[in-house]
Amino acid sequence: MIKRQIASASRRVCQPRLFSSFRTVLQTAKPVEAAPKKPAKKAGFFAYTLYGLVAAALGETAYLTYAVYKETNPGSQLPQSTLKENGNKKKNVVILGSGWGAISYLHSLDTTQYNVTIVSPRNYFLFTPLLPSVPTSTVGSQSICDPVRAIARQTPGEVTYLEAAATDVDPVNNTVHVVHKNMSFTLGEAFVNNDEPIETTLNYDYLIYAVGAKVNTFGIPGIPEYASYLKEAHDATAVRQKLFNAIEASRLLPKDSDERKRLLTFVVCGGGPTGVELAAEVKDYIDQDLHKFIPDIEKEMKVVLVEALPNVLNMFPQKLIEYTKEVFNNQGVELRTNTMVKKVDPKNVYASVKRADGTSEDVVIPYGTLVWAGGNAQRQLTRSLADKITEQKTARRGLLVDENLKLDGASNIYALGDCTFTTNAPTAQVAHQQGEYLADYFNKLAKLDDLEYLSSLEVNPESVQKLARRIERQKASLKPFVYKHQGAMAYVGSERAIADLSWGSWSTLALGGSLTFFFWRTAYVSMILGVRSKILVVSDWIKVALFGRDCSKD
Numbered sequence: 001m002i003k004r005q006i007a008s009a010s011r012r013v014c015q016p017r018l019f020s021s022f023r024t025v026l027q028t029a030k031p032v033e034a035a036p037k038k039p040a041k042k043a044g045f046f047a048y049t050l051y052g053l054v055a056a057a058l059g060e061t062a063y064l065t066y067a068v069y070k071e072t073n074p075g076s077q078l079p080q081s082t083l084k085e086n087g088n089k090k091k092n093v094v095i096l097g098s099g100w101g102a103i104s105y106l107h108s109l110d111t112t113q114y115n116v117t118i119v120s121p122r123n124y125f126l127f128t129p130l131l132p133s134v135p136t137s138t139v140g141s142q143s144i145c146d147p148v149r150a151i152a153r154q155t156p157g158e159v160t161y162l163e164a165a166a167t168d169v170d171p172v173n174n175t176v177h178v179v180h181k182n183m184s185f186t187l188g189e190a191f192v193n194n195d196e197p198i199e200t201t202l203n204y205d206y207l208i209y210a211v212g213a214k215v216n217t218f219g220i221p222g223i224p225e226y227a228s229y230l231k232e233a234h235d236a237t238a239v240r241q242k243l244f245n246a247i248e249a250s251r252l253l254p255k256d257s258d259e260r261k262r263l264l265t266f267v268v269c270g271g272g273p274t275g276v277e278l279a280a281e282v283k284d285y286i287d288q289d290l291h292k293f294i295p296d297i298e299k300e301m302k303v304v305l306v307e308a309l310p311n312v313l314n315m316f317p318q319k320l321i322e323y324t325k326e327v328f329n330n331q332g333v334e335l336r337t338n339t340m341v342k343k344v345d346p347k348n349v350y351a352s353v354k355r356a357d358g359t360s361e362d363v364v365i366p367y368g369t370l371v372w373a374g375g376n377a378q379r380q381l382t383r384s385l386a387d388k389i390t391e392q393k394t395a396r397r398g399l400l401v402d403e404n405l406k407l408d409g410a411s412n413i414y415a416l417g418d419c420t421f422t423t424n425a426p427t428a429q430v431a432h433q434q435g436e437y438l439a440d441y442f443n444k445l446a447k448l449d450d451l452e453y454l455s456s457l458e459v460n461p462e463s464v465q466k467l468a469r470r471i472e473r474q475k476a477s478l479k480p481f482v483y484k485h486q487g488a489m490a491y492v493g494s495e496r497a498i499a500d501l502s503w504g505s506w507s508t509l510a511l512g513g514s515l516t517f518f519f520w521r522t523a524y525v526s527m528i529l530g531v532r533s534k535i536l537v538v539s540d541w542i543k544v545a546l547f548g549r550d551c552s553k554d
């Protein structure tokens, strides 16, 4: 259940509200010691509830201890080999990517049945739903990164990980060319120390293509040079550094100077969930924490959200869109809809605003920090793969796949996530379900392959017939992918969140208050894959609840 959820943590850090929530939690936990003293005979509903809580608390602790132990002491893995135990040849599976699609697939795959190689230039999985919380240091970026090697080590069979980017896929010869680049990140910029890239070519029997998408700048001049994105962990660090640079620089200028006003303007372009959550987080950060250290910052600092369409959060029902507008209005986030960005220079965003009467007007929005949260565009690798396959010639917006996620026009390439174009939205929720589905499909495929292998060795006609029937049954068990939408949520600031749970019209919710964020947080934590990350994220939240968000620049 991956949902777009409330990112903001520990709002109102020093205010009684949060502490009252903590108190509620502590009070619920308190009976843990008191409960056993009660005489069992008189145990009424209340006592049973207490016993239930004690049991749940003990169970949770025991489970957590076990989970931590299991994660930190993974059992031995079946070594990679060319043959399976039954003598059948192991097929080579090459996975491209380490995002939602690829990692969900790897996590559920029976890696003893294949010779698995995972290739990605990013050696960790990134829990994107919490990324908008990182620039404000509500959550540390390390807390939402899970190393690929740690994930691969948890599977039953040995998996090879190569830190490299695929640069060419040859769907005719079944090979992928991969290149390791010596990369380092400084101030959010990727520096490639490409003295001598190391390259190799891998043969695959099956290719799992999950390289995601890149940020779509719509060819707007200036965006790549002057805007930050919010896509990778280092982007979040870059946004934070730009924000603080702007704030600190503004302190040197006289109040009311235009330059100071510009520096203190945080502009987010793109009114999707990412843009909305980031604007909300930054506004919260200023109002709840920064104002304690920087006098009047909450009055001077402006957060602006720019969107080309008439509304933000277009995938949500109108009721929730209105609610979001209201929250932004009360909070003081400036919403500029119908505003199409045309050009960006180091200090200004140039846009054209469409008025109600159909005319348009050019506006200039000076900015200190600019974040571009536009949509997705396909990677070069994806486009060149599509160009090599006749059936993909019309695949402008993403690779075309069939009901089993197999690439149209290729017999052994499967694609999932943001690099595909289907009726489903490009979300983590979809990529995650596709990954789990495909792993299950491949587990079944391995069995089918074994049956066919055994059948080819069999001489007894009766046994051959028996095997043929089992093969038919196994084939019938390969069902098409069906997406089950679990709903969408977004954090909209000042402890308020919206949720569209798609369980019927009653489940369109606009929620607020400390209970809400406890609820959402629990949901978040349960979605995170590893126990280590779960604990880190929760401890980040507790840290912020106690001390407020950090305001150091680095």
Ligand SMILES: Cc1cc2nc3c(=O)[nH]c(=O)nc-3n(C[C@H](O)[C@H](O)[C@H](O)COP(=O)(O)OP(=O)(O)OC[C@H]3O[C@@H](n4cnc5c(N)ncnc54)[C@H](O)[C@@H]3O)c2cc1C
Binding pocket: 002, 003, 004, 005, 096, 097, 098, 099, 100, 101, 102, 119, 120, 121, 122, 128, 129, 130, 131, 132, 164, 165, 166, 167, 210, 211, 212, 213, 230, 231, 232, 274, 379, 381, 416, 417, 418, 419, 426, 427, 428, 429, 430, 431
């Ligand atoms: C800030 C933010 C917040 C989001 N919040 C939510 C949310 O709350 N709910 C939700 O459902 N969705 C959310 N999304 C969307 C979600 O993250 C994506 O839909 C999802 O990550 C898609 O998964 P994927 O596996 O297709 O691609 P990704 O997760 O992007 O993974 C792609 C992988 O491929 C690797 N790669 C790139 N190039 C190559 C190459 N040449 N060779 C090999 N590997 C390569 C990358 O390093 C990466 O590991 C959010 C996205 C962002 C940016």
Ligand SMILES: *[C@@H]1O[C@H](CO)[C@@H](O)[C@H](O)[C@H]1NC(C)=O
Binding pocket: 170, 172, 173
């Ligand atoms: C497949 O490999 C052969 C031999 O290495 C090569 O000549 C051919 O161009 C390759 N096919 C494609 C489509 O690249």
Ligand SMILES: *[C@@H]1O[C@H](CO)[C@@H](O)[C@H](O)[C@H]1NC(C)=O
Binding pocket: 182, 193, 195, 196
């Ligand atoms: C990677 O780049 C750094 C910095 O330029 C250099 O010191 C290091 O030796 C390089 N490593 C490799 C494996 O090329």
Ligand SMILES: *[C@@H]1O[C@H](CO)[C@@H](O)[C@H](O)[C@H]1NC(C)=O
Binding pocket: 080, 081, 082, 092, 093, 094, 115, 116, 117, 202, 203, 204
């Ligand atoms: C596993 O697959 C990789 C990638 O194709 C290949 O390089 C390697 O030799 C294979 N290993 C075995 C044991 O077959």
